[in-house]
Amino acid sequence: MNRLAFKLEKRLNPSPAMIAIVPLISVLLALLLGAIFLSLTGQNPLAVYATMFGEALGSKYGFTETLVKAIPLMLSALGISIAFKMQLWNIGAEGQLYMGALAATWLPLTYPNLPAYLMLPGMAMLAMAAGGIWGLIAAIPKAIWKVDEIITTLMLNYVAILWVDYLVYGPWKDPKGFNFPFTAQFPGAARLPGLGDSRVNAGLVLAVLLAILLAVVFKYSRWGYELKVIGASEQSARYAGMHIKKKILVVLFLSGAISGLAGMTEVSGIVGRLQHGISPGYGYTAIIVAWLSKLNPLAIVLVSILFGALQVGGYAVQVVGVPAAVASMLQGAILFFVLGGEVLTNYRIRRAQRGEK
Amino acid sequence: MSWKRRSAFFAVMLVSLMLILAGCGGSKTASAPKSPADSPASEEKIKVAFVYVGPVGDAGWTTSHDNGRKYLVEKMPNVETTIVENVPEGADAERVITQLAEKGNKIIFTTSYGYMDPTINVAAKYPEVVFMHNSGFKTAKNVGTYFGRIYQARYLSGIVAGKTTKSNTIGYVAAHPIPEVIRGINAFTLGVQSVNPNAKVKVIWTNTWYDPAAEKEAGNTLLAAGADVLAQHQDTPGPMQAAEQQGKFGIGYNTDMSKMAPKAVLTSAIWNWGPYYVKTVEAVKNKTWTNEQYWGGLSDGIVDLAPFGPMVDEGTKSLVAEAKQKILSKKWDVFTGPIKDQTGAVKVAEGQKMTDAEMLSFNWFVAGVDGTIPKN
Numbered sequence: 001m002n003r004l005a006f007k008l009e010k011r012l013n014p015s016p017a018m019i020a021i022v023p024l025i026s027v028l029l030a031l032l033l034g035a036i037f038l039s040l041t042g043q044n045p046l047a048v049y050a051t052m053f054g055e056a057l058g059s060k061y062g063f064t065e066t067l068v069k070a071i072p073l074m075l076s077a078l079g080i081s082i083a084f085k086m087q088l089w090n091i092g093a094e095g096q097l098y099m100g101a102l103a104a105t106w107l108p109l110t111y112p113n114l115p116a117y118l119m120l121p122g123m124a125m126l127a128m129a130a131g132g133i134w135g136l137i138a139a140i141p142k143a144i145w146k147v148d149e150i151i152t153t154l155m156l157n158y159v160a161i162l163w164v165d166y167l168v169y170g171p172w173k174d175p176k177g178f179n180f181p182f183t184a185q186f187p188g189a190a191r192l193p194g195l196g197d198s199r200v201n202a203g204l205v206l207a208v209l210l211a212i213l214l215a216v217v218f219k220y221s222r223w224g225y226e227l228k229v230i231g232a233s234e235q236s237a238r239y240a241g242m243h244i245k246k247k248i249l250v251v252l253f254l255s256g257a258i259s260g261l262a263g264m265t266e267v268s269g270i271v272g273r274l275q276h277g278i279s280p281g282y283g284y285t286a287i288i289v290a291w292l293s294k295l296n297p298l299a300i301v302l303v304s305i306l307f308g309a310l311q312v313g314g315y316a317v318q319v320v321g322v323p324a325a326v327a328s329m330l331q332g333a334i335l336f337f338v339l340g341g342e343v344l345t346n347y348r349i350r351r352a353q354r355g356e357k
Numbered sequence: 358m359s360w361k362r363r364s365a366f367f368a369v370m371l372v373s374l375m376l377i378l379a380g381c382g383g384s385k386t387a388s389a390p391k392s393p394a395d396s397p398a399s400e401e402k403i404k405v406a407f408v409y410v411g412p413v414g415d416a417g418w419t420t421s422h423d424n425g426r427k428y429l430v431e432k433m434p435n436v437e438t439t440i441v442e443n444v445p446e447g448a449d450a451e452r453v454i455t456q457l458a459e460k461g462n463k464i465i466f467t468t469s470y471g472y473m474d475p476t477i478n479v480a481a482k483y484p485e486v487v488f489m490h491n492s493g494f495k496t497a498k499n500v501g502t503y504f505g506r507i508y509q510a511r512y513l514s515g516i517v518a519g520k521t522t523k524s525n526t527i528g529y530v531a532a533h534p535i536p537e538v539i540r541g542i543n544a545f546t547l548g549v550q551s552v553n554p555n556a557k558v559k560v561i562w563t564n565t566w567y568d569p570a571a572e573k574e575a576g577n578t579l580l581a582a583g584a585d586v587l588a589q590h591q592d593t594p595g596p597m598q599a600a601e602q603q604g605k606f607g608i609g610y611n612t613d614m615s616k617m618a619p620k621a622v623l624t625s626a627i628w629n630w631g632p633y634y635v636k637t638v639e640a641v642k643n644k645t646w647t648n649e650q651y652w653g654g655l656s657d658g659i660v661d662l663a664p665f666g667p668m669v670d671e672g673t674k675s676l677v678a679e680a681k682q683k684i685l686s687k688k689w690d691v692f693t694g695p696i697k698d699q700t701g702a703v704k705v706a707e708g709q710k711m712t713d714a715e716m717l718s719f720n721w722f723v724a725g726v727d728g729t730i731p732k733n
Contacts, residue, residue, distance in 0.1 A: 165564055178717055199452075271448065277445065319457070323442075
């Protein structure tokens with residue numbers, strides 16, 4: 001019976017103002033923590049932040065490059081959000097992205113002479129099918145035997161990465177590439193058109209359209225409503241006559257399909273070939289993006305741009321002598337504070353009374 | 358677990374994941390790319406940039422390049438250098454290189470093979486900037502490549518390993534099955550077998566350049582399989598530390614790794630990029646630079662063996678010195694026949710030397726290697 005014990009007590013009605021302001025304050029606190037760290041290492045935090053966001057958002061080139069980073073984050077986070085709505089913890093966006101990249105690559109390698117109007121939609125459809133199937137592999141044991149999808153989706157990431165490695169080191173290796181681990185370069189028809197002379201590709205348009213579509217589905221459709229109900233209480237959903245098993249299959253398929261599309265935009269729009277290490281962890285960062293956006297598709301678009309900017313800016317500040325780890329540290333701090341802020345929005349801290357547990 | 362508790366559990370997992378990720382990127386021993394302070398303002402500064410695939414503190418590949426950069430700054434006070442570390446080989450490289458060109462750098466060294474296409478793409482947009490790509494094969498008007506015949510140093514280190522092993526099993530922790538790594542394994546094995554034909558070299562692929570934990574784990578696996586000397590083609594001293602902890606021996610790579618595992622490291626096959634960086638920057642300054650494909654060896658000093666550990670005996674040292682003289686004489690090189698492959702078939706006939714093109718696209722193991730290469 002410790003007198004100094006504290007207790008979290010649920011707030012019955014968190015105020016709407018708090019819900020809106022707390023995330024903003026959390027981001028500011030994270031930046032403040034970063035600033036303290038930067039000053040301790042002898043940097044001027046304001047100058048560093050100015051460079052960071054100036055490079056990432058201030059110039060036309062920087063901004064387009066921020067969008068380049070944001071595209072795969074957006075698509076994967078949108079995919080993740082569908083599953084998370086139903087409290088299906090799909091950690092497998094990274095693997096779904098890799099399988100999407102793999103399937104998209106098959107088409108130009110096998111039929112290099114297809115015209116763009118067949119090639120690009122074909123690649124996109126193959127990528128979505130492959131990402132979706134990768135989701136289904138975890139969905140089926142989940143639906144039938146309740147096998148934990150956190151574990152299966154996570155493990156499938158490694159399997160997908162190994163598949164890509166197998167192909168780029170083996171059968172798909174560019175014959176003219178001195179045995180380096182990448183495929184031949186795609187023909188022009190397999191390259192997603194860019195916007196202007198930048199590297200921003202048509203994937204951005206797809207991602208934004210998809211975000212709007214999902215926002216509408218989540219808010220107004222019966223299908224979207226069912227996701228929430230199943231997520232909140234599986235039993236009530238069953239009483240209401242919802243087909244939970246079927247929903248698990250469909251949801252994880254769609255979730256994977258959208259992440260798979262991110263793999264296609266990356267190989268087709270950016271790199272122009274499949275290679276080892278095609279994603280520097282977009283699928284994992286996207287989990288954070290989805291979570292911070294509270295699964296709101298439109299917020300995902302903005303948060304993806306913020307995280308894209310953090311990464312672009314993170315490399316840019318190295319030029320003035322700031323270690324690469326600063327950007328990853330800030331990302332971690334933001335997540336930490338936002339989650340902490342979320343707890344304080346929904347709970348209040350109170351000294352425990354005698355006799356309370 | 359109820360949904361709600363799972364949700365809380367999940368949030369905790371997420372935070373831990375982030376902390377781990379942040380930790381992974383954080384192994385840096387901040388050495389800011391400050392310019393050498395106050396050189397006379399009479400001459401204009403030459404801005405030179407370096408793009409690194411790992412952190413400068415990896416004690417391996419990236420450290421070897423950064424040592425070269427420091428050497429450059431020391432020898433040419435008029436040079437101002439900028440580094441960007443931890444740059445992934447996918448979408449990010451092109452942006453980082455572009456920004457460095459945009460910032461007025463006159464020479465940009467890109468130090469990983471995955472930067473090949475990005476370097477070529479950016480070079481096309483900045484014709485006045487000189488780009489030097491490390492370890493690739495594509496050149497352009499303003500893009501040259503540079504690399505070193507580390508296989509020569511590996512052959513010499515193989516002699517040390519072959520003389521040291523008691524179990525006749527030597528472990529080799531290897532990054533990726535690409536020609537560069539395969540060539541190194543082959544050269545090392547030929548060195549081992551030149552003094553100890555019964556010894557085998559067992560290879561494990563990690564499929565990563567930089568992953569301290571995985572590299573160390575691979576080292577432990579090889580030790581458990583009976584190896585008593587470990588060699589490595591990795592960017593961190595992980596395998597050497599595994600050998601140290603189990604009281605076994607190791608051959609380091611990239612930099613002199615004896616500091617990280619003093620009781621284990623017999624010697625290391627090392628890179629010495631500094632003089633080449635000075636030569637290149639001077640050539641650009643004097644307008645004599647050409648887009649060459651440089652591949653220097655022991656004779657240029659760009660590759661070498663680190664000093665021997667105290668456990669290496671005099672007999673072994675003189676065998677190494679002898680082999681080194683043979684290579685320096687240029688009459689003989691590591692891949693001079695007869696060389697057999699794993700099946701016993703003669704791949705290089707007696708007295709024949711493999712050409713550079715053949716060595717640069719190596720995709721088979723010599724006899725004595727216990728391992729496989731993914732096939733087409």
